[in-house]
Amino acid sequence: MSADLHCHTKLSDSSMGIDDLIVLAQKRGITTIAITDRDCQAGTVRGKIIGERRGITVIPGVEISAYDSKHDKYVEIICYLSDSPDRLEGLCHRNIVARKKASQLMTLKIARKYPITPELVLKCATGSTAVFEQHIMHALLECGLTDKIYGELYHELFSPESPENVLVKVSYPEPAEVIEAIHEAGGIAVFAHPGSIESLDIIEELIPKGLDGVEVWNPANDAELEHKLLELAKKNCLLTVGGTDFKGMYSQSPISVGEYSTPEASVKALMGYKAKMKKKKAATENK
Helix, strand or coil, rough: CCCEEECCCCCCCCCCCCHHHHHHHHHHCCEEEECECCCCCCHHHHHHHHHHHHCCCCEEEEEEEECCCCCCCCEEEEEEECCHHHHHHHHHHHHHHHHHHHHHHHHHHHHHHHHCCCHHHHCCCCCCCCCHHHHHHHHHHCCCCCCCCHHHHHHHHHHCCCCCCCCCCCCCCCCCHHHHHHHCCCCCEEECCCHHHHCCCHHHHHHHHHCCEEEEECCCCHHHHHHHHHHHHHHHHHHHEEECCEEECCCCCCCCCCCEEEEEHHHHHHHHHHHHHHHHHHHHHHH
C-alpha cells in the first residue's frame, strides 16, 4: 500500500482540482490519499466518490490553522477520519474569514507597490475558499513581475525577516483548542509538517493535551528530525503519518503525489486508532 496522507486541492492552496489529483495519484500507483485542504472539508465527499471510481481510497481530512501564542508561531493540526465533520465547520469558517481579512490587507499593501489589482488576485484564487499567498504571487506572475511563485519577490513580501514584508497577523485559535475541537468531532489530531518550524517543544506540550500523532515523513522534515519524531512517537504512543503536502504548481519545490508517504503499518494504525482507543477507554471504565 502506498499512501500520501497530506494533499491539497484548489479548494484551498493548491493549483490542482480534486479530479486531477486523484487521476495523478492513480497514474503514480498511489492507492491511498488523504485530502487535507486548509480549513476546508468541502472536497472530502467528492474525493471519496471519485476515488471509488478510480480505485483510490480517499481518507477524509482537514488541515486546521492554529496560533501558538506562547511560542509565537503558526502551526497546523490535521484532523483525520472525523465522525461528525459538521462540528468543525464553525471553526473552519472563522479561520477562513480571518484569513480573508488578512489577505485583503496584504493585497492592498502590495497594490501600492506593484501594478496588480484585488480583482486579478481574486481571479487567480477562483475555486478556493480563501485567498492565499500563492494566489497573490500568481497574480504578480501573470503581470510579468516575477518568473516564479517562490523566489526573491515572495521572500520580500512574505518572509518575516524581510523589512519589506506585507504580512498581517491572523487570529487563529490555540493548538490545544483545535485538538479539543477535533476530538469533539470524533477525529484524530496530528501535528502537520513539524520541520516547517522549530516545533518539538510545541509537540511535547500538546501531547498531554490530547495530540494523537505527528507527521514524520514530509518534505519539511530532514532525516535528523524524522529520527527524533519517531523516537518521540514511540515513547508517547503517537501515530505516525507521512505525505507530500502536495499543492501542484503551488508547492515550494517540484514534488508529486506519493514522493513522501505513510508506511502500511502506520496507515493500519491510523485506520484502527479510534476503535483501539474506545476499547482502552471501556477497559479503564470497567476497572
